[in-house]
Amino acid sequence: PLYERLRSNSDSCPDNIWGWPSYALREAWRDLAKGQIKSAFKYLWQVFAEPTFAETYTPRAGNVFDSIDRETKRIGWNRIYRYGRVRVIRKTDDGRYCVAYSRGPGNYAFLVSRYLHLATGYPAIQFLPDLQAYREKYQDFKSVVNAYEAHDHVYEQLEQQGGTVLIRGRGIVASRIVQRIYEARKRNQNIAVLHLMRSPKPQGNKFQNTQRLVKNHYEFQPFNWPKACWGGELRAMLEKATPDERKRLLADWGGTTTADRRDWQQITAQGLSEGWYQITFGEVLDVERDAQNRTITHIREQSFGEMKLLADFIVDATGLDAKVDANPLLADLVKHYNLPVNHLGRLTVANNFELVEMRSDRGQMYAAGAITLGGPYAAVDSFLGLQYAALVALDGLAAARAPGVQRLNSISSFRQWLKWVLNQSP
Numbered sequence: 001p002l003y004e005r006l007r008s009n010s011d012s013c014p015d016n017i018w019g020w021p022s023y024a025l026r027e028a029w030r031d032l033a034k035g036q037i038k039s040a041f042k043y044l045w046q047v048f049a050e051p052t053f054a055e056t057y058t059p060r061a062g063n064v065f066d067s068i069d070r071e072t073k074r075i076g077w078n079r080i081y082r083y084g085r086v087r088v089i090r091k092t093d094d095g096r097y098c099v100a101y102s103r104g105p106g107n108y109a110f111l112v113s114r115y116l117h118l119a120t121g122y123p124a125i126q127f128l129p130d131l132q133a134y135r136e137k138y139q140d141f142k143s144v145v146n147a148y149e150a151h152d153h154v155y156e157q158l159e160q161q162g163g164t165v166l167i168r169g170r171g172i173v174a175s176r177i178v179q180r181i182y183e184a185r186k187r188n189q190n191i192a193v194l195h196l197m198r199s200p201k202p203q204g205n206k207f208q209n210t211q212r213l214v215k216n217h218y219e220f221q222p223f224n225w226p227k228a229c230w231g232g233e234l235r236a237m238l239e240k241a242t243p244d245e246r247k248r249l250l251a252d253w254g255g256t257t258t259a260d261r262r263d264w265q266q267i268t269a270q271g272l273s274e275g276w277y278q279i280t281f282g283e284v285l286d287v288e289r290d291a292q293n294r295t296i297t298h299i300r301e302q303s304f305g306e307m308k309l310l311a312d313f314i315v316d317a318t319g320l321d322a323k324v325d326a327n328p329l330l331a332d333l334v335k336h337y338n339l340p341v342n343h344l345g346r347l348t349v350a351n352n353f354e355l356v357e358m359r360s361d362r363g364q365m366y367a368a369g370a371i372t373l374g375g376p377y378a379a380v381d382s383f384l385g386l387q388y389a390a391l392v393a394l395d396g397l398a399a400a401r402a403p404g405v406q407r408l409n410s411i412s413s414f415r416q417w418l419k420w421v422l423n424q425s426p
Contacts, residue, residue: 002062012383015071023059056222095361122320123327162190163312174317221257229378322370342374352396
């Protein structure tokens, strides 16, 4: 919903590469204009005191979407992009790249360019194998759903008839699902949640002298990576690290975490105390359906043998899949040019996000986003991470003396920021 807050930083502004004024400052200004002084100063205090003395500030979804819409109109995005589905990418014999794409049945076209930037996003939804097998066997796409699929029918039925939901996964997506069910319980108290986790989480990940907080087997971290991964010492550390060291560092810094939000912690604690929310640990053996069309999850619980979990719905909240083999375009590129992939199955990139093996005479190819995780930068799938990847790629093009490309400098940057403030075209 537009009123909910994202798991994003105040200065992670996809509409504003300068990050100022930040989302917190903009929201505080809007509230001050409405006479809401208390809430305005609350946002400013959050940014000043986070995360030690205050809950980390995150922007409202509606404010972020509105700001992106404004920037879309300012830069003329509708005149920049071209719709199409990319089929294949090949090097040409004159040092360029040919992109073959389709715009509809029987409508094919080509783009030829000396410079190419891949930012395909997550290729696929990650769906647990046992749940995939269930859907294929029973052709039941209503009882077993992925959190990233449209599944409003689950909450609508729960609000009308009550029931039990089994949640798989325990990251921020699972926290959102629990919150949504908590809201549904305000209309119907006859709703229960079974949260299935593979194993207990008695303590959080450690790195040097720091350790993440754990409550009720949830591991908390304000963002999906420590804040220093964006522009601090951890970013520099990862850039300098060897592939093996990067693997270890990313394992220490990352993992499955959820945002450190007091309302989510209170919902979990309340659910456990009232009994409508239960946490179970075990390995799933298989999933089937009973005569009443309810799902039966067979699990092997540690020290207790096998047991059954009955539920009206199962929600897979285990996330998304960004391995290159999940994307036909990237899989073909890797296979055709024998490109290396890193330990996470993503594209191997240089520190400026160039695909070095794809260099073609003066032609250069860059990548950004989740398809590059495991390389020199941790927060690749965040707003600020995408901006960082674009900026260092721009520096790479400037160093290669690409036509019309220059490094950013303080004068031109300030001039462009003023145009942003005044909502003028760049």
